[in-house]
Amino acid sequence: MKIKEKAAFLLLRVMAIFPVKWNRVVFMSYDGAQYSCNPKYISEEMARSQAHLEGIWVLIKPRTEAAYKSVKPMSLAYFYYLATAKIIVTNQRLPSFYHKRKQQRYIQTWHSSLRLKKIEKDAFDFLPQSYRQKALRDSSMCDLLLSGCRTSTDIMNQAFWYDGRISEAGTPRNDVLVNEWRRKITGKQVKNKLGLSEDEQLAVIAPTFRQHGQPSLPNAEHLKRVLHQSFGGKWQTLIRLHPHIRASETAGYRRTDEIEDMQELLAAASIVITDYSSLMFDFMLTAKPLLLYTPDLDTYSQAERGFYFTFQELPFPIIRDESQLVEVLSNWSQSAYEKKRQAFLEKHVFFETGNASETIAGEIASFCKREEMSTVETI
Structure with missing residues (x-):
């Protein structure tokens, strides 16, 4: 000792x-x-x-x-x-x-x-x-x-x-994600803290820390344009940084340092793009779009400690590059995603009732x- x-x-x-x-x-x-x-x-x-x-x-x-x-x-x-x-x-x-x-x-x-x-x-x-x-x-x-x-x-x-x-x-x-009224209230509070209007939609990018190298991020301005073309409305691209990810790697994204609790940020999000973070299983409870942006999937899989699921088992689109990201967002089918999401929830018997x-x-x-x-x- x-x-x-x-x-x-x-x-x-x-x-x-x-x-x-x-x-x-x-x-x-x-x-x-x-x-x-x-x-x-x-x-x-x-x-x-x-x-x-x-x-x-x-x-x-x-x-x-x-x-x-x-x-x-x-x-x-x-x-x-x-x-x-x-x-x-x-x-x-x-x-x-x-x-x-x-x-x-x-x-x-x-x-x-x-x-x-x-x-x-x-x-x-x-x-x-x-x-x-x-x-x-x-x-x-x-x-x-x-x-x-x-x-x-x-x-x-x-x-x-x-x-x-x-x-x-x-x-x-x-609970804050499952209860719709709590999610809406929390989302409004988050936008207020960030100085954003209530009608702005938020795309939250949440990359995982890597032992070797930095995550690859889609171009923020390009992503914003694609989201507007695919879903309409005004969009903000926010990033949730792991403490060990360099700020220089996030050009074009709005930092969210003032929002300490990740669940609050998820409550405000209209779409989330992550890679290997377990937050995917939290945000999926909202039924809103979630994508896995994984250009380094092959190398990351070899360096990591193993996964509980194959990526084919997950209900989320697996994106390997920006062109594929554009394609998936441009042709997004909420009904197809919902079918996969519900099947995953049922297979793994989720207990999330909001209580x-x-x-x-x-x-x-x-x-x-x-x-x-x-x-x-x-x-």
């Missing part, structure tokens, strides 16, 4: 002199880097429907829009709340120094409803030994995993080193039933 981790472990141990508080829930998303994803939507529903529960967010930078107050990672308050929370909700593995106390519960939401690229045990040979050990230990502490579809449940059962309960209530972050946040907030309330805590427990 590294010196920093050892110090964190000892500090957490000291904080165990305080009892676990029966109604305290700690939320984390991407280790405190974002106010987003499943923990965000669960916390907002909990604040709305479970007022007797106390929520704490772990955030590197405080967010005024957060449902609850926040503490910074590795601060004294962070260790105190981590040690005394009844429930911990996160979308990534917990820090290696964390050890769950007997009265605590740990909900692992993960950060996708379904995924294209293989993960965890299914990508065993691509994982560092240190991560394997961390994942194995983390899974042993977990009390609940969340699944967006039956295929995702199967993947979790085989790949997560976990044999506990899996909630098949859907993915909380997708996942409410269900998990209820689970948290059940976990947080008041208990006698007269004895001081140690880690």
Whole structure:
């Protein structure tokens, strides 16, 4: 154990002199880097429907829009709340120094409803030994995993080193996409933040990070013209950048740095173009067009850790170059896409009804039933 981790472990141990508080829930998303994803939507529903529960967010930078107050990672308050929370909700593995106390519960939401690229045990040979050990230990502490579809449940059962309960209530972050009225409201808010008019249609480009090289992007102005010719209306081409993608590679696209939560951007989008990102399985729930722009499919497939699906199994058009992109958009058939989309949803038994946040907030309330805590427990 590294010196920093050892110090964190000892500090957490000291904080165990305080009892676990029966109604305290700690939320984390991407280790405190974002106010987003499943923990965000669960916390907002909990604040709305479970007022007797106390929520704490772990955030590197405080967010005024957060449902609850926040503490910074590795601060004294962070260790105190981590040690005394009844429930911990996160979308990534917990820090290696964390050890769950007997009265605590740990909900692992993960950060996708379904995924294209293989993960965890299914990508065993691509994982560092240190991560394997961390994942194995983390899974042993977990009390609940969340699944967006039956295929995702199967993947979790085989790949997560976990044999506990899996909630098949859907993915909380997708509630905003499934509920049409919420999607429209969120879409208007996003356009307002970006300084765009409500009648402008948004094409969101969301490339995946590559270990080697940068993604190829279609020409933004050309794409805008093709979209206008194919679908009518006024279009804006936006890009969602991975932190490791160079900004110089995105000439002509409108950056969306002010929109932290990807689900909000998806709610505002009229069409999405990605490559290998699992967001494809989120956005497909809106029934709006989604295309996979994959000029480097052959090389990317060889360098990656394997896929759960062949690209022929996916309901999305596979685009290999700009001329094909123009052809597909110019001849877009919504009915043909809808037929493939519905077949995919049925085959993989999606659970997305728009009520996942409410269900998990209820689970948290059940976990947080008041208990006698007269004895001081140690880690």
